Amino acid sequence: MRAVVAVLLLVAAAHAALWGFFQEKKQAPDFRGILPSVSYAPFEGTAHPDVDNIPTVEKIRDDLRKLSSITRAIRLYSSTGGVELVPPIAAEFGLKVTVGAWIDKNSDRNEREIDAAINLARRNSNVIGVVVGNETVYRGEQKPEDLIELIKRVKKSVNVPVTTGEIWNIWRDYPDLAYSVDFIAAHVLPYWEYFTDTQAVDQAVDRYQLLRDQFPGKRVMIAEFGWPSAGYNLRGAFPGSFEQAVVLRNFVSRAEAIGMDYNIVEAIDQPWKFFEGGVGPYWGILNAAREPKFSWTGPIVNPDYWKLATIAVLVGILMSLPILRLAQPTVLQALTLSAAASGVGAWAATVFAYWTGHYFVFGSAFALSLGLTLLVPLVLIAMARVEEIAAVAFGHKPRRLILKGEPTVPATIGGSVSFPKVSIHIPAYFEPPEMLKATLDAIARLDYPNFECVVIINNTPDPAFWQPIQDHCRGLGERFKFINAEKVQGFKAGALRIAMERTAADAEIIGILDADYVVGPDWLKDLVPVFADPRVGLVQAPQEHRDGDRSLMHYIMNGEYAGFFDIGMVQRNEENAIIVHGTMCLIRRAAMDMAGGWSSDTICEDSDLGLNIIEHGWLTHYTNYRYGHGLLPDTYEAFKKQRHRWAYGGFQIIKKHWRRFLPGASRLTRDQKREFSLGWLNWLGAETLGVVVAILNLIWVPIVAFADIAIPDRILTLPIIAAFVVTLAHFLILYRLRVPVKWGQMFGAMIAAMSVQWTVSRAVAQGLITEHLPFARTSKGGLSRMSIEFQAFWEAVIGVLLLIGATVLVVTNNSKQIREIYIFAGVLVLESLPFLSAVAIAILESSRINSFKFWHDAGVRTAELIGLRPVALPSVTAPPQPVPNEIRSEAS
Template sequence: MTTFIKRYYAALLFALAIALAHFGVWAIANRAQALIDAPLIVNGFAYSGFQVNQSPFEKQFPSTAELARDLHILYPLSHRIRTYSSLENSEVVALASNIGFKVTAGAWLGADSLANQREIEALKAKIANYPHIERAIVGNEVLLRNDMPVEQLITYLDQVREEKKVPVSTAEPWHVWLKNPELVKHVDYIAVHLLPYHEGVPIDQAVNYSLDRYQELMDTYPRKKIVITEIGWPSRGPAIGAAVASRVNQAQFVREFLAKTAYKNYDYYLMEAFDQPWKVKLEGWAGPYWGMFDANRQPKYSLHGAVPKDTRWIKKVTWATAIAFLPILFIAIRFRHWGIGGRISMAILLQACITTLVVAWNLPGDYYYTFRDIIILIALIIGMMMTSAVLMIYGVEFSEVMFKGNWRRAYKRAVALPSNQELFVSVHLACYNEPPAMVIATIESLSQLDYKNFEVIVVDNNTKDEALWKPVEAYVDSLPANFRFFHLPKWPGFKAGALNFALKETDPRAEVIGVVDADYVVTQDWLGALVPHFSDTKVAVVQAPQAHRDWENNFFRRMSNWEFEGFFKIGMHHRHERNALIQHGTMTLVRHQSLKDVGGWSEWCICEDTELGLRLLERGYELRYIDETFGRGLTPSNFDALKSQRFRWAFGAMQILKHHLPKLLGDSTLSFGQRYHFLTGWFGWMGDALQLFFTLGSIGWTVAMLLFPKAFSLPVAIMLTPVLCFLVLKGALGPVLYRKTMNCSWTDIFGASLASLGLSHAIARGIMMGIIQKRGVFKPTAKGKSTSSKLVILNPIREEVALLLGLIASALAMLLTRGFNNIDAQLWVTMLTLQSLPYISTLACQIIAQLPDSKKQ
């Protein structure tokens, strides 16, 4: 241990500094808030005796001992309670009388007239037998719920008032009393509910607003006594307008109300004594959280001193810091050759992800979760873990590219060999249904190579139209004998099948196989600059980047070009550092013997190039990347072609991952870095698939909240955080890296980002189909200029447009139903808005792709 500390003391100090900073942020965020002190006496409590796992809906009732314990807890604070039912928990009145409470007894009324009559009879019996009952309340918010007309309620009131033993009323919110003056004639006092939270009143105005409504009732009905039978604020729940439910706000409201009414003649019952988890079915998310005590009978706040925002924050921060400490120490040790900025950014992102997961895991300790809620939470935590993993993978690439400095494996072109020492190269060009002029331009560039020892094999497979392949054949026939053309009318295996055919026709002298796409124009020095790398016998692949031509005067092609460029300037450097290249099927050179040793090109995979590269790495070979342009091809002809290409890549990636998973996880010669890149390198695309599920889930949840508002509520903010962070970071990290690594304008960075976002849905579909299906269909990417009709502009993006309309409709419906000032609704709409950005980008890309070329300057 002492040796370890001496060797890695700097890394330990780094991890400790992050831990202390994390503790400090939590301590500042959870500083106890100073509030006005209040008297330690409460006039009365609204009391319901159900314990944490009990519910009248399930016919689970508290025992006599539990009710007695509750009353003994309340007695030091108040000697008055208000009950809601005379049948449920009927022994409360007797227990309260024995202890010394004065009781305002209630009869619960609803739509069932028989049940209502039983409640009335039980209430009358209790009034007759218990002198400690000082008032009666017949019905609770019956008119507010529209359970019965006012005439029927008056009948019940008059029936109880006939006894003339105690004052009788019914309990309703203030506005119901104002709307029903005839009701006032049939009560002995006005039992009013003043709950400003439900009216969206901000907490700093809530008490004054309540007292103003009280005064309004007094002015309207000056001859009636007014009793506030419910007044309070919830500690949890959705924001309603400007009203935010929280523990601190609950304490602030109660303290301020108690302080302002302490020396005045207000008769009130605090809403309520104990939290009632079962009320979520009756009142929605906020229903369980109105108590001064939680459902476990612990006080939620005091009436004196500062109030903490979260009483469990020390436990949460301790767990989050402890879990993150060793991974952060690993970052400090493993990446010590990076700049300090890289290690700090990685550590902060990791700590944030772990903290979010720890807070989410602790939600059942902060809320009363049902079994259904637990299942949903577990599913969300799994989604959050996957999202956090994607964020960390983005973070690793970002931190290395931004802060590492020089690349250790930054290979450059090799010194050209004399012609008598040149390795023989067989260049293979596969084409299918390609424009002949485009293919001929590629072959012409190959004929001008400044290299003596090579051949070119052109394979056209499955093209039926002779007008497409005959001109190419004729052109090749006009070239020297080292250029050969083959037309395969019906040949399996797509491009891989054509390349395997070319291998059979390859000159036995060939030591290197080159592959060029049919739209590429190569530079004269391509082979001369790169083939000498094969003098190192460990090298199996030498890869140059893809690049494009003729894109400068069309914004869509500019977008496509720079979106491609990001992978070759950022991702390929990142992977090359650990010999974990993604081999791509053009501008690639492969050692002939190595290619034969691993069995040639895989015809089962529609990304045969990347799959070959992984097989070569599994054999222990080295793959080199020379970041210099030796050839330029054409960008996809339109956005549909670009989508098709990206779908194919995503589909093929999943084919590769499924096929090679045993070696990536098990016994193989792959290094840790190679395993990491091939296991995580496609996580960004998997994140797109995950986002599609989140989008569908968000739309579905919005619909459920609109149709069943009490059963489905807005998620806790912490559940939305990873989704929001993923969307924001994904949109932000790319432009920052582009600015760091590439010489392009902000306009081009915006265009590349727009294209990247616009491809998200195509990638998501490719990932999901690649997981489900075994084989895919190789669809060549259309190159050149687009000639699509404007009348069918939306056909290629129908799914994206449908999802965009669903998200827009969900956001508008949420704002219209929950209010434009509702903070929780605003957060949800923010998430829906961010989720819509990929689909907005898709629509924008499709429109931009239809624009004509700009005039050359």
């Protein structure tokens, strides 16, 4: 344990060191002077000024008091709605004011704005100019000639310079507009023109010089220059707090050096400008709390950096503490888990930084909260998978696993070997008689002296199904009991309860077999001795299938089943927390009675009973040796129905047993509770979460594509990609280490596992709104026919919509090339894979390539074409030559 503690401390120290190593620090020219002008809007919060955002005198005074220490003048954009209060208050602090008249298509409002601007210019001596309209021509709300008339009208009414604010190219393209104003107020915002932060200052100086050259003798002012501190990128233009500081300090230094007249946009962040895209609220040199966002002198650093580092390291340590509860973890195991925990800590710090450094309207706050809420279980699932990777790859070998060939201690009475009586129960419902006969014949060959077999066929009135079995049981001898029960209530559990009533009184152990399972002769001989320990209540052997070579689909399905029995069950067995499945299991009769026997209130009566037994304190054991082989579901439809039943029954079990996971409510240990909880979350939660997130992301596609709202990648989309990578690594690593299958079958198993995501999520949804669904028998034995309906219709619909959504995002993002949107499109593609996997298997099932013969013949033909094997030519027998007499006869 000391070594593990040392590893945790080492990882925490390394994590802190990495934060120190990657601390960003940039240099830029110092500026110790006073800015000539900054744009100012006295509004607060996220409410639009036209709706409800009227500033107060006190708030304006506080703002201008702060601004008076960093600027000599302010630029306003309107003259109504509370902004008219600014000029007289600015005079109190010695601030000059350039007033603005907001001009758009609303003529009534335009008149009010112009009148108000004129009055402000006349009544306040600190007003040094009037700007009539702001990018009005650029937005197409006024024609240049109409705007010129408005400018002329204002010029006649005031004694200060009058102009309009427009992007630099509008001045270039409309020289009449330039000649109508007293000075050119040009906006140069390199971000919106896709320039990088390193190009921004050069671009601004170049445009300034261009206008001076085009209009010699005319005063030219860069009336807007700035860089956003947050938001999404436009091509190579990346916002950021460091980028903003460097750009502005470089610009101010260059502007002062060449004597440029300029105005910085803007003084204070404006959260209400969310309609200007992700960067709209973040152009201020002060944040919305009126605090400086960067220093104008010295190295540029993040003042909150070490606060974030502390959060990351502390969360990493907190997430690492459960490692101390593991049973003798190895150094590599602890190292892997602690490193993963540190990664979660870094993500948590990123989330904190984003949440505290951004402004949210209700909709964005709700969407972000929902996204983070969904990510919490996703992170827990990813951590659980990392833990399993670490345990299998670097941990100790399984210690409780029963291995074939290892000596077991048989039960003894008075020094002689005892063979407890085993009663094997086989429930059957419309099962193919020949298949069931094979199962019974295998039981008859068991190498165990003391057993009986109870066959119960329930609710199967057709004699063609039960009569041959009745006759076969008679032929096998008195050990085999046959029951034909009609109108049985409670599905499979009801039939098993009847079997218990007909069980021999001296039977101590109950064995459960599905009707399709052919067991090996050593099943009871090897596993019954485990019950010599009186604490053992159940011994489980894995499922296996003997018809994996029926088709390519069955081949990959068999590989998918194997993963659960060779990985998950082996690991859960270490904590005495296995999932009991209703075949190949042996149950102590006393444990079954204590647990209440078979219950019909779930459709997974086997797992329900197993959990009941564990909750009463009994030990369970597991072996991954295949003592029996059954049959795979006949069709993909049957495969999905079986998985639906397991998932729905699993959710029923959660609803039934969750109270027993509370402290003191059962004899479950802390590790058992953890294994079951994470197991349910890892299976039911992961699949359901995947579907929910995919559908929510589909809903977001038009918002992202057409409303300029990007999904923050570091806190939402990149974690989804990271979780997918963990899941992929979990599958590939554990399969290679634990499951003896070939590469092709492994990848096929991965597709089969993904293909049931929609099925499992539907089962969970139905479990939320219903209490009971009927038990659905899994069709086996070749009697069922493939449905004419396409078995992945809804998966196809959702999968195609996800791909269409990704395509729409890429196409609409082609001009702006916003990184976050590309990442979001990639997430949609990843989320489509489970749905498309279902489509692929449904198509495979009905195609020629599902046949192994097709692949064999294709391999032979390919080998012949490339000359690796000789072409087998058909032999042609030459027709017999006619004799001379026949020739003469034909001629005649």
